[in-house]
Amino acid sequence: MHRHYPVISAAVALAMAAAGCSAKPPDIVADSPAPAVSAGPVTGSTPPPDDARLGSALLGPADLPGYVQSPLQTSPVAGMGSSMTQCAGQNDPSATGSQARVMLQAGPTGPFFGETLMAMSEADATRLVQGLTQVTKNCGSFDGGSPGGMKFDVAIGHLTFPRVGDDTAAFRMTATVAQAGAAVYAHVVAVRRGGLVLLLVLMQFDSPEVSGTEDLVRRAYAKAATV
Numbered sequence: 001m002h003r004h005y006p007v008i009s010a011a012v013a014l015a016m017a018a019a020g021c022s023a024k025p026p027d028i029v030a031d032s033p034a035p036a037v038s039a040g041p042v043t044g045s046t047p048p049p050d051d052a053r054l055g056s057a058l059l060g061p062a063d064l065p066g067y068v069q070s071p072l073q074t075s076p077v078a079g080m081g082s083s084m085t086q087c088a089g090q091n092d093p094s095a096t097g098s099q100a101r102v103m104l105q106a107g108p109t110g111p112f113f114g115e116t117l118m119a120m121s122e123a124d125a126t127r128l129v130q131g132l133t134q135v136t137k138n139c140g141s142f143d144g145g146s147p148g149g150m151k152f153d154v155a156i157g158h159l160t161f162p163r164v165g166d167d168t169a170a171f172r173m174t175a176t177v178a179q180a181g182a183a184v185y186a187h188v189v190a191v192r193r194g195g196l197v198l199l200l201v202l203m204q205f206d207s208p209e210v211s212g213t214e215d216l217v218r219r220a221y222a223k224a225a226t227v
Contacts, residue, residue, distance in 0.1 A: 048097060048098065048119045048120075048195065049098060049119050049196075049227045050098050051098045051099065051100050052100075053098075053227055054098055054099060054100035054117040054118075054119060054227065055100035055102075055117075056227075057100075057117060057223050057224045057226055057227045058100055058101070058102045058115050058117060058220075058223070059102065059104070059113070059115055059216075059219060059220050059223060060102065060104070061104065063219060063223065064104060064106075064113070064216075064219070066106045067104040067105065067106045067113060068104065068105060068106075069102070069103075069104060070103040070104055070105040070112060097118060097119045097120035097121075097124075097195075098118070098119045099116060099117060099118040099119070100116070100117050101114065101115065101116040101117070102114070102115050109205060110203060110204045110205065111202060111203060111204040111208070112201075112202070112203040112204070113200070113201070113202055113203075113216060114200065114201045114203075115198065115199070115200050115201075115220055116198070116199040116200075117196065117197070117198055117199075117224055117227075118196070118197045118199070119195060119196055119197075119227075120195050120197070121195055122194050122195040124195070125192050125194070125195045125196065125197050126166075126167065126192065128190070128192075128197055129167040129168070129169050129190050129191075129192045129197060130167065130169075132169040132171075132190050133169045135156055135171060136156050136157060136158055136171060139156060140155065140156060140157070141153065141154060141155045141156065142154055150177060150179060150180070151177070151178070151179065152175045152176060152177045152178075153175070153176045153178075154173060154174065154175050154176075155173070155174045155176075156171055156172070156173050157171065157172040157173075157174075158171060158172070159171050159172045159187055159188075159189075159210070160210070161187075161189060161210065161213070161214065161217075162214060164191045164217055164218065164221055165191045165192055165193045165198075165221060166192045166193055166194065167190075167191070167192040168189065168190065168191050168192075169189070169190040170187065170188065170189045170190070171187075171188055172185070172186070172187060172188075172207075173185075173186040173187075173188055173201075174186070182205070183205075184203050184204070184205060185203070185204060185205070185206060185207045185208060186201050186202060186203040186204075186208070187201070187202045187208050187210070187213040188200070188201045189201075189213065189217050191217060191220075191221055193221070193224065193225065196224060196227065198217075198220055198221060198224055200213075200216065200217055200220055202216060
């Protein structure tokens with residue numbers, strides 16, 4: 001973690017705020033040759049999952065060999081929430097329904113994998129994921145800071161990604177922390193299955209491969225489908 005620790009901490013908070021808190025993301029995704037995968041909506045007479053059930057459907061070290069629970073647990077980034085909310089045109093989805101999240105890492109300097117599961121009405125879930133596709137149109141870049149005073153610049157760009165589930169949104173995010181002389185590159189993907197939304201982020205110090213991100217997303221989707 002040496003000199004990279006501050007940028008990791010800032011980026012983790014940034015990405016998890018983007019993937020589980022107020023606003024988030026990017027532009028889009030769906031037109032890839034890969035077929036859509038859908039397990040059907042979370043609707044009907046089955047009660048919506050609570051936080052505990054969602055937590056049991058998150059990926060963990062047993063699902064991802066080489067990853068361990070990360071000590072970098074997050075909170076929304078101070079000073080960034082309003083910028084991201086404006087970019088996504090969203091209210092905070094955490095205020096609606098249940099949610100659970102996890103942060104895993106493979107080694108001291110990553111890669112880092114964050115997953116948030118949220119259960120809400122199908123209408124709210126649809127609005128959330130569709131709103132995420134507008135972020136790159138509204139904001140190509142913005143700045144922010146962590147609670148500890150670390151300042152960073154964020155650039156958001158398109159990520160071509162295969163459709164998974166009922167809706168998918170995806171984008172690239174680069175967080176540069178001048179004070180640390182480093183940058184973190186991330187893929188952020190949102191997948192909807194009925195009223196269940198999976199928000200996933202893969203972060204590392206070089207640009208992630210889309211194939212690796214897709215593998216993580218499909219694993220997470222398959223486990224979430226058991227809720």
